[in-house]
Amino acid sequence: MKHTYLILILLAMALFSCDQENMGTLYEPDAPYVAFSSPVVSGNVLSAENDYAVRVQVVRSELSGSATATVSLEMNENIEGVFDLESNTVTFEDGKGSAYLKIVPLVEPGQIDPTKNYVFNLTLTGDNASEFYNKTSYRASFRYTPIGTGTFTSVFFDDEWPVDLEKLEVGNLTLYKAKALYETGYDITIVVEGENVTVNDQAAWYYDDEYGEVFITGTGTINGKTITMSLTHFIPDVYAWDPETEVLTLP
Structure with missing residues (x-):
């Protein structure tokens, strides 16, 4: 008022x-x-x-x-x-x-x-x-709900680290938002429908001032609390790395 x-x-x-x-x-x-x-x-x-x-x-x-x-x-x-x-x-x-x-x-x-x-x-x-x-x-x-901290294992970066996760359920879809998955300021949305996983094109990390942001895209599956994805990292219209297996373990 x-x-x-x-x-x-x-x-x-x-x-x-x-x-x-x-x-x-x-x-x-x-x-x-x-x-x-x-x-x-x-x-x-x-x-x-x-x-x-x-x-x-x-x-x-x-x-x-x-x-x-x-x-x-x-x-x-x-x-x-x-x-x-x-x-x-x-x-x-x-x-x-x-x-x-x-x-x-x-x-x-x-x-x-x-x-x-x-x-x-x-x-x-x-x-x-x-x-x-x-x-x-x-x-x-839509509003996501925090669900705790999971673990992300990246073949692309040959490393493993904890990641804060949020969850949203809409109809037959379950979405997970991985906060700052690869880099601060870049949250990644992972869409789960049944056993199938989709990661739509989205900015994931910053390469440098010349080439800018690196995007990811890919698909995968979920088994229990383990989401296994084949993700391609790419700079639009410039370069794409070979797909690599990335694994997210839910809390």
Whole structure:
């Protein structure tokens, strides 16, 4: 609530700013304005508890009477056909300074790719949209649960080391996130379906300033707590090493 009031104050200050040459002249808008409460909102969790939807807050400068705001959602390759606005309008009740719209899934939960981070770029498009706070970006993803420390045995690096692991179950998929598996800052997602294991293309470690990041990709199997993978390390469009066997032992 404090955040909502703060954005309302900032909105009012922006809309009623003083003229630089004539301090006695104020800019007065023709009508009350609506705005997003924040330019970026990260950390939204997609889960069964919220029906895999994202709630977006819109605020307004005038609290009396009802009002309607119109919103558009910019499509990108991750969300097109997967998510959309439940409605492109949101209505404020009399006396209320905030209202919420929802971004909802268009597919069944099992069809939402849990390995992706989803970005929703929204714009207020109506005549009453604030000139200063009419865009926002919401970020959403699935939440993994820490499960302890496993052991990673790498033929590629001829070494073995402990690795912190997180787990997520969505439909018939089980995903393991190996934190900083090869290098700090590079978490690796491993997808398990039945006995089959898939490691999709993803950055895994940094080679040098000339060639940049090294990616990995591959497949494997799981037997009990042992995940055995054949992984290829490669620099896109530059070089690929021979596949090597890498083994992750779960805690």
